[in-house]
Amino acid sequence: MSQKSRFSRQTIRRAILIVSFLLLPATLFYISPIVILMGAAQGIATGSLLLFTALFVLSLGVSRVWCGWLCPMGAWQEICSPVMKRRVDGRRDRVKYGVTVLWLSLLAYLFIGAGGILAVDPFYGTVNGFSITSLDTLMMVGFIFFMIFAVAFVMGRRGYCRVVCPTAVLMIVGRKIRNAVGWPALRLAADAGRCIDCGKCSKACPMGLDVHGMVREGRMESAECILCASCADTCPEGVITYGAGGR
Template identity: 45%
Template sequence: MKPESLQRESPEGKKREPSSRQRMRLSLIILSCILYPVTFAYVSCPLITEAASQGILTAGLIIFGLVFLTSLVLGRFWCAYFCPVGGLQEACNRVLRWPLRTTRADWLKYLVFLGIFGSIAYAIWSAGGLKTVDLLYRTQNGISILAAGGIVLFLGPVMITLLFALILGKRGFCHTFCPIAVMLMIGRKIRNLAGWPALHLKAEKERCNNCNACSKECPMSLDVHAMVKEEKMENAECILCASCADTCPKGAITYGIGKT
């Protein structure tokens, strides 16, 4: 028997098991969250900036570059399957089950993006470029939390994320504050302009029975039902998790790689 929080409701109100893909997705993202004390130095914007100001290229900056490159084909796949902060929010949501309360402050993440990536660019410029490589910067034997100040550096982002989840609800941090979300949106925009094959959703509105299960299941609280009705599945906030496709009882949403 699955825990209550891992089950979902069918349109008829009966509990349905999550698909194997969604079980795998949740396992991966929760595992990433559990490993966050080990890995946070590799995804920490302040540490990447601090190292860059000394002319040091860290694993974190390389990871950001790679995640951006994946967004050119996979969109925000990172957010759905691998991001530890996304995992922390999904774990919160499984306990609290609070809906997203507002999207009015979503513009804030664009300012945060400009501030963070502007600081990284300025740090590199003021250091005269990146001259050395230290992949394990501010870790002890690769483990983030064991380094000096590790616990303080770890608790900061965790508290901020939890605060957003408590105040704004489901994936509130992703919607409102995350600069990586903007970086991935830019990657997706470039792909959409170029039009090369990429991971995407496709809808057949004739199949839809208006049950609204897809919208209820969406971790980003999108009105997926309306997107299906318009057959317009591209949305900057979509993290391409496939929950909607896996939930739909009519097979009205498909998920795969191809041209849109």
């Protein structure tokens, strides 16, 4: 892929993320783990639950592409990224596994308490399909986004994705299953022999990963990689490739 088309791929990715962020007033209730719990308390499988299930299935082939290309929470953190320079301490990544276990336990508890899944309602909580329809909801969303900003500001780049988000964990599990079996999937690969150690790939990584180290260690697989392709598109030597492959 030429340097020009590489840059245009990132332009397209950022444009998609901005559109995703702007669509939030319509889409929020279809992507919220909190709305899933609200529905579960009434025995309702919400649009969010359907989406989370679909993301898990998709992750068997494309890992965390959702995080890198489509998620409005990820988009928000990238919009704010000029003030978030530091990398997340990798040990904090584990916190989100605890968050996810708690969230799944609460989900099961609520569904059991409601007598199981009694109905499926993709439009649960929305008005004419729109999520944010009142000042109260808007204020609540403003608070949530302030908290996401605060977490990323304190923890580091994409700190919410790395430290808190339960959706990420579902996709990481999907990726682990894929890796165990080894069927073809979207992935990074690198030719370390061509690397000039400039470090541009690490600087470009929105997840704050040490991509240069990954190249040097011949280990291009990471649970925290969101397959955004920023590293591949930044590398001046074309060391990193992005595409489908086995193993």
